[in-house]
Amino acid sequence: MPASRKRVTLRDVATRAGVSVAQASFALNGQGRVAPATVERVRRAASDLDYQVDGRARALRTGQRSAYGVVIRNMRNPFFLDVLRGMEVRAHREGAFLLILSSDYDVDREAAALRRLAAEGVGGVAISPIGRHGPLAAWLPRHPDVPVVAFNRTPEPAPPEGDRLSTVGPDDGAAVDLALEHLRARGHRAPTLVMAPEGLAADWGREEAFVRRCAEWGLAGTVVRCPLDHDSVARMVVERVGASAGGGTAGHEAFVVNSDYLGSAVYAAARSLGSRVGRDLSVVGHDDLATSELLDPGLTTVGVDRELLGDHAMRLLVSPDEAPEGRRVRLPVHLVERNSVALLHD
Amino acid sequence: MPASRKRVTLRDVATRAGVSVAQASFALNGQGRVAPATVERVRRAASDLDYQVDGRARALRTGQRSAYGVVIRNMRNPFFLDVLRGMEVRAHREGAFLLILSSDYDVDREAAALRRLAAEGVGGVAISPIGRHGPLAAWLPRHPDVPVVAFNRTPEPAPPEGDRLSTVGPDDGAAVDLALEHLRARGHRAPTLVMAPEGLAADWGREEAFVRRCAEWGLAGTVVRCPLDHDSVARMVVERVGASAGGGTAGHEAFVVNSDYLGSAVYAAARSLGSRVGRDLSVVGHDDLATSELLDPGLTTVGVDRELLGDHAMRLLVSPDEAPEGRRVRLPVHLVERNSVALLHD
DNA sequence: GCTTCGTGATGAAACGATTCACCACAGGGG
DNA sequence: CCCCTGTGGTGAATCGTTTCATCACGAAGC
Known part of the structure; x- marks a missing residue:
């Protein structure tokens, strides 16, 4: 030929x-x-x-969408790779495509991504939005027939009634529960929850669960607010440990943080203090990243099935109506026990 | 309204x-x-x-492609997330979309992915192919006007002359050079290169560079072949260290492996031997994953700019002709020096 | 015998853009 | 007066599907 x-x-x-x-x-x-x-x-x-x-011709004629948009906030976070994989598998099963864009925490890029996806005529958008009041909020009412699901490392607060935004995320309340229960079982009586400074909504539900459980179980819990970057958290840990040691109570500090990334900050702090995680101080992470197993000692953490998260998100887009779990999915979490929590005898 | x-x-x-x-x-x-x-x-x-x-209508009429396909072999490898990001940034700059599919090392899924991408009329395909003779080989001649670039953790051997397949990957020869040079500078005289068993083409160029350099620098290099999974490598390390210790030469073993993942296998082996990496035995990894910094001691490794890799791949697709570097891109690599290579005094 | 079906098949109108082949018209040159 | 040319503009064809409205035709009901 x-x-x-x-x-x-x-x-x-x-x-x-x-x-x-x-x-x-x-x-x-x-x-x-x-x-x-x-x-x-x-x-x-x-x-x-x-x-x-020809997919394009068919899509043009039928208006049927075989492509779904995914807008990722931070394409450097390995967390999202697993989520992506879950989405991809589901999409493949539905005969659909994924259009993947990244917003990089840039408001303009998020807006542009949404605009382009709409122009492309996608059948739905899964997005880890920059914020509750970012471009997504403005975009939503202008595109009433595009299903949208927000997926997140930590879920956003429940949207106002009547909002068309579905959400999928780990069950943060349960995560805190799990962490607290583990700490309590190992003899800890004064856990510390590390939270972002007031006003950042992402951690909603964690604090509530924390204070409720502490009350219930008679624990002397404290909530400390601190910018959630590596250095700030490390500094905060050093300060608190110093204070509690100097105070003469010889208290053992136990931290509950909302990511494994911050968990490793606690390790760094311990190193600089000359003390050892899992013996002199304790920490429970969140996410169960691959790195957490490699830390020494292994980081005890609350994990969530990230591929399942992606799968749910996709499902909510593909068939928004028949979702049996409703449109606010909180995924089950599980404790991954390693050696970062000391066993206290009292 | x-x-x-x-x-x-x-x-x-x-x-x-x-x-x-x-x-x-x-x-x-x-x-x-x-x-x-x-x-x-x-x-x-x-x-x-x-x-x-309307992107679909425009694409239908003009045949102009604003979407590019990406087929990833293993969507669980964080390596690819960075590559993806590089691609995404470039695509965004060109006003294009990425259609992302995963083959999961499954020949049928790779074939299906290629078929679907062709049906969608993409402007090009970036793929980390399962193998040199997989579905891609059959697909290529049937779609003569779709540019295709293969991107890989380790590059495939140069395709036969006249092949339309472009390739992008780290410069593996240079990587071995870098590793060897570092070992030599620290007093190592008998490095060991860990390679996949004969017949797996992926490591092409590494061995050649290794023997050439060893000859040039008068090193007593050995090449050991071993399945490239965590356990096999760990076992192999234990054996070799045992042999060299038993042999009475008290030789210090220094391994060059082709991924950081396998680097951590060496760590595991060291633990089981009761010896310490960076003191009793040495290892140089490849990839510079985020995890490598967290290992104790930090893993010295040869890194490549993964986002740049994605960027180049995308560029080869978008403008296949004007690529100044030609269509076989080998990316520069650099040494990330940490503490997994002992300093030997002789 | 004439109407009414049901079956199988067809032509042509969408879908929303791009683009080719014209056209109207004013001005200038011969 | 006629021809040509350059400018601004238009109708319609086209891309490859899906799908609506229709039709041919033989069987069946009256």
Whole structure:
């Protein structure tokens, strides 16, 4: 055969099968009334010519969307890779595509991403939004028929009633519960919850669960607010440990942090103090990143099935109505016990 | 305004501006002959109505591809997330989209992914292929006008002459050079290169560079072949260290492995031997994963800019012709020095 | 015999953009 | 007066599907 082969079109299939384009289309899609013999002929012609329907043309005509948009806030976080994988597997199963964009915490880029996705006519958007009042909030009412699901490391607070935004995220309340229970079982009586400074909504539900449980179990819990970057957390830990040691109570500090990344900050602090995690001070992380196993000692952490998270998000987009769990999915969490929590005898 | 707002189409813009659809199109795209005043009117109308061109319709008509396919072999490897990010940034800059699929080392899924991407009419495909003779090989000649670039953790051997497949990957020869040079500088005389068993082509170029350098520098290098999973490598290390210790030479073993993942296997082996990496035995990794810094001691490794890798791959797709570096890109590598290589005095 | 079905098949109108082939018209040159 | 040219503009074809409205035709009901 010579050189350039043009795209095989439905017309080619039709002529080869000796029918009209319409019948060919019907035959392949199982629609309309078409004689079984014809179906067979068309099928054969299609496979002979290695015919593939043109996704763009179909999408244009039917308005049916076979592509879904994914907007990731931080494409450097390995957390999202697993989520992406979960989405991809589900999308593949549904015969859909993923259009992946990243916003990089940039408001303009998030806005641009949403605009482009709308222009492309996606069937839905999964997004880890920059903020509750960012571009997404403005975009939502202008595109009333595009399902949108927000997925997050830590879930956003429940949206106001009537909001069309679905959400998927780990059950943060349960995560704190799990961490506290573990600490209590190992003899800890004065846990410390590390939270972002007031006003950052992302940690909603954690504090509530924390104070409730502490009250219930008679623990002397404290909540400390601190910017959630590595250095700030490390400094905070050093200060608190210093204070409690100097205070003469010889209290053992036990921290509950909302990511494994910050967990490793506690390790750094311990190193600089000359003390050892899992013996002189304790910490429970959140996320169960791959790195957490490699730390020495291994970081005890609350994990969530990230692929499942992606799967749920996709499902909410593909069939927004039949979601049995409702449109606010909080995923179960589990404790991954390693050696970062000391066993206290009292 | 009532409830459902239909999609704003070019016709709407045209009527509002009081011109024909054709002129509206020309005006917005800067094509054809259109009076400056008209351009202005059309522009205003478009922005008034918040018009966005329909990507599908445009793609259908022009055949112009604004989407590029990415097929990832292993969507669990964090290596690829950074690559993806590099691709995404470049694609965004070019106004293009990424369609991301994963093959999961499954030949059928790779084939399906390629088929679907072709059906969607993508402008190019970046793929980390399962193998040199997998579905990709069959797919390539059937789609002569789709640019394809293979990107990899470790590059494939140069394709046969005339092959349309571009490749991007770290410069593996240089990586081995760097590792060896570092070992030599620290007094090591008998390095060991860990390679996959014969027949797995992925490591091509490493061995060659290794033996050449060893000869040049008078090192007593050995190449050991071993399945590249965590346990096999750990076992192999234990054996070799045992042998060299038992042999009475008291030789210090220094390993060069082709990933950080395998580097951590050496750590595991050291633990089980009761010896310490960076003192009793040495290892140089490859990839500079985030985890490598967290190991104790830190893993000395050869890194490559993964985002740059993605960027190059995308560039080869977007403008296949004007690539100044040619179509076989080997990216520069650099040594990340930590503490996994002992300093030997001799 | 004439109407009414049901079956299988078809032509053509969408979908929303781009673009080719014209056209109107004013001005200038012969 | 006629021809040509350059400018601004328009209608319609086209991309590859899906799908609506129609039709041919033989069987069946009256």
